[in-house]
Amino acid sequence: MTEQQRRGQSTSRLSFTERGAVILAAATEVFAARGFDQASMREIARIAGITTPVLYDHFKSKTDLYISVVQHHAGALIGHWADPGDASTMEELFHRTTEVFFGWIADNEAGWRILFLGNPSDQAAKDVHDQVQQMATDAMAMLLQKMPPLDLPSELERERAHQAIAESVKGAGNALVAWWWNNRDVPKETIAKLNSELVWNGLKDLVGRQPDETA
Numbered sequence: 001m002t003e004q005q006r007r008g009q010s011t012s013r014l015s016f017t018e019r020g021a022v023i024l025a026a027a028t029e030v031f032a033a034r035g036f037d038q039a040s041m042r043e044i045a046r047i048a049g050i051t052t053p054v055l056y057d058h059f060k061s062k063t064d065l066y067i068s069v070v071q072h073h074a075g076a077l078i079g080h081w082a083d084p085g086d087a088s089t090m091e092e093l094f095h096r097t098t099e100v101f102f103g104w105i106a107d108n109e110a111g112w113r114i115l116f117l118g119n120p121s122d123q124a125a126k127d128v129h130d131q132v133q134q135m136a137t138d139a140m141a142m143l144l145q146k147m148p149p150l151d152l153p154s155e156l157e158r159e160r161a162h163q164a165i166a167e168s169v170k171g172a173g174n175a176l177v178a179w180w181w182n183n184r185d186v187p188k189e190t191i192a193k194l195n196s197e198l199v200w201n202g203l204k205d206l207v208g209r210q211p212d213e214t215a
Contacts, residue, residue: 020058023048027069032110036066036120066120067128073111074132078139080104090147091204095196097143102192105177116174133170140166150206169199 014022026048030039041062045055059065080100105112116133120126141162144150152161173195180191 016058019048019050019054023050023055023058023065024069024072027065028073028110028114031066031069031118032113036062036118036122036125039066041065063122063125066122066125070114070118070125070128070132073108073115074135076108076111077101077104077115078135091200093146094143094200094203095193098196098199099189099192101173102177102188102195106188109181112177117178136170137163137166140169144203147203150203152206165203172199 023044027039027044029047030044034043039062041055042052044065045052048055055065059068080103115129115136118129120129141159144162144165149158150161152158156164176191176195180186
């Protein structure tokens with residue numbers, strides 16, 4: 001008996017919901033490795049240990065499956081990225097939030113690749129991917145709103161400035177993570193601290209100056 005046949009026998013005993021979870025795990029593996037455009041439902045079904053028709057019983061298209069995978073990992077990331085309740089200063093809150101974020105990435109490389117590196121050509125898949133990107137920016141902007149007023153250019157309203165800074169922080173963090181995957185001898189704690197210090201040193205300078213009263 002082949003490995004695929006053994007997996008098929010195993011998944012046949014699962015409930016519909018349990019088999020759906022197996023499919024999401026298989027799809028995560030394939031989408032992370034190949035991207036949306038190159039992934040195939042046949043390969044996902046093979047890795048999940050089911051037939052392609054059974055896969056289509058759960059998800060009517062590759063786009064629907066991709067959207068479910070993206071939403072699953074986005075929900076997990078947001079669920080982990082909670083403000084530490086015992087942080088006594090804004091600096092401590094920022095550092096701890098960064099540690100939580102990098103901790104999730106370290107444990108979910110495939111999820112991170114799908115959420116932040118994916119670039120699907122299908123419009124519906126692209127739309128949900130873009131929504132997650134915006135959610136990540138909004139989450140960082142919300143953290144910035146908890147800080148004391150920043151010394152910002154007077155011609156840039158505060159809410160838009162927070163969005164701009166959040167987008168910059170997100171981009172820099174993802175670039176650092178991409179470097180980290182090729183330099184895995186560097187401990188997670190070290191790379192999280194480096195990212196946190198790089199960002200905080202810029203932000204605390206904006207906090208430390210007297211805000212422009214016209215901003």
